[in-house]
Amino acid sequence: MTGSVLEVKDLSVTFRTEDGPLSAVDRVSLQVTDGEVLAIVGESGCGKSVTAMSLAGLLPRTATVEGSVMLDGVELIGADKRTLRSIRGREVAYIFQEPMTSLNPVFTVGYQISEVLRVHNGLSRQAARKRAVELLKLVGIPSAERRVGDYPHQLSGGMRQRVMIAMAVACDPKVLIADEPTTALDVTIQAGILDVLRALRERLGTSVVLITHDLGVVADLADRVAVMYAGRVVETAEVHELFARPQHPYTAGLLGASPSAGRHAGTHRLNEIPGLVPVLAQQPDACTFADRCPRAIDICTTKQPVLAAGVACWNPEGR
């Protein structure tokens, strides 16, 4: 392993709402090394997307972001707009969940890919279009020369997501942030998109931050995993380690709640985690999972555990 490309330290995000400040992400720390795929997993509303958006300053004005995000030695939190703009699309690129709505309906896909190249690499219109065709080929779009002039509505969902990926890797970014890249797609299409991401990572050596709630996708693509719960990272581990020996009771719960195609398929009832995800704003100084945790002990409700040896838990599994 080489050094960190992306180093997130004590990242907190608070939204101003009518009911007062709402904490969405609480002191999250992450590292992504060169060429690594880091998956951030968790339920809806656990703060994983907010974390992803905050990395390049894409949150709305109502959000307050604290902490530090270092990209190759450059601090992004508090950076001025010009710096952030020059980094977005060039060094940090995003792929979003909804390929249907993430592309602008009134411009051709070729134009939308060219835009990135023209703004960051200063390519001419023709050169950018030529490069756009190459990128479409790279992400496996057949007859790219013709497709480059298509509008988003003329492409299928899977093709549009490939276009999003082509747009994201256009400037050969250091970090690719994929926010639920396969969630909105049919299962058969998902595999194709994952193949594209895997091939790109091998070919371009891009680091990937993969946001997902799908453990199958994690197992397929990720090197390392950070599990988030209610705005906090509760466990980080190598992917095999996590699946084989989950330490945090929440991680164990997540694994137990996901169907597998193994020998128990169809015969065992899935385990669910009882209770609901708490609202972070209401949390006292305690473990956020304590209320739902089968292994909770006294200290869990009085003191917040910190991430140590890959897990934030007072009573982790296997001890």
Add this chain to the structure above:
Amino acid sequence: MKRYLLGRLWQSLVTLLLATIVVFLGVRALPGDPALALAGEDRDPESLRAIREQYGLDDSLLVQFWQFVSHAARGDLGSSIRTGESVVSMLSSALPVTIELSALAILVAAVLGVGAGVIAAVRRGRPAEWAANALALLGLSVPNFWLGLMAILYLSVALGLFPASGFVPFFSDPIGNLHHLVLPALILGTGLAAVIMRQTRSSMLDALSADYIRTAEAKGLPPRAVIGRHALRNSLIVVITIVGLQLGALISGAVVTERIFALPGFGKLTVDAVFQRDYPVIQAVVLVTATAYIVINLLVDLLYSVIDPRIRVRGEA
């Protein structure tokens, strides 16, 4: 596309024919007799009959209608009962004035309305939005004729910045022509500008919260490109619809505005013709208005497909 256009043209012809029938009957249902109006003091039955015969007013409605349609199809709209001047020549001197006035008014409205609407959407919740909203409300509430009179009173009479009335043809004196039309175009454009501003603001707000705007920002595009290209282009579809629908209001507004500024345009022609029961002129005026509506609607529909590729008509791809 070709098929679509042909279909639209056929629809337009039917609409036009229906409009003609309605106008033809409507004009004749109006109280007042053109022969009486023409005869003036001379109410002698003999001369009235002569007048009726001369203008074909004693023929049956069906015959009169056939005469009108068959002549109109050959580009002959008859001549004014009042002055004897050919209607086509009256139209050809009045129409350019109104077309120029309307075009300038739309230009004024589009520039002011789209500009203010974009600012109001981007600066949401800040003083710039309040100012734009307040101006729009004012523009909608203040009647054209009052605004026109105030403008004449203060800008023309008191300050002498613009001529209060009259018209100079563009080709004989372009600068004088614009000088005469600036004020009427501004007055006529304010109402439309307010409508466009409100529409632009709300559709820009929709567009700015769309996923593709987040994508544009994530690509590192400058605000100018995000707002001016990605958001505005999507908002314009709604704005164009509104402009198309508002053209009716613009034409009736032109009647009032032309009257106030004494412009020798279509509006003045219409009002004079109605007062004098000048059947051929009224018929022609309505025919031209209906045609204008149909053509503008067709243009608006075609503009959609230029702006939004999803609306592109089948058969073209």
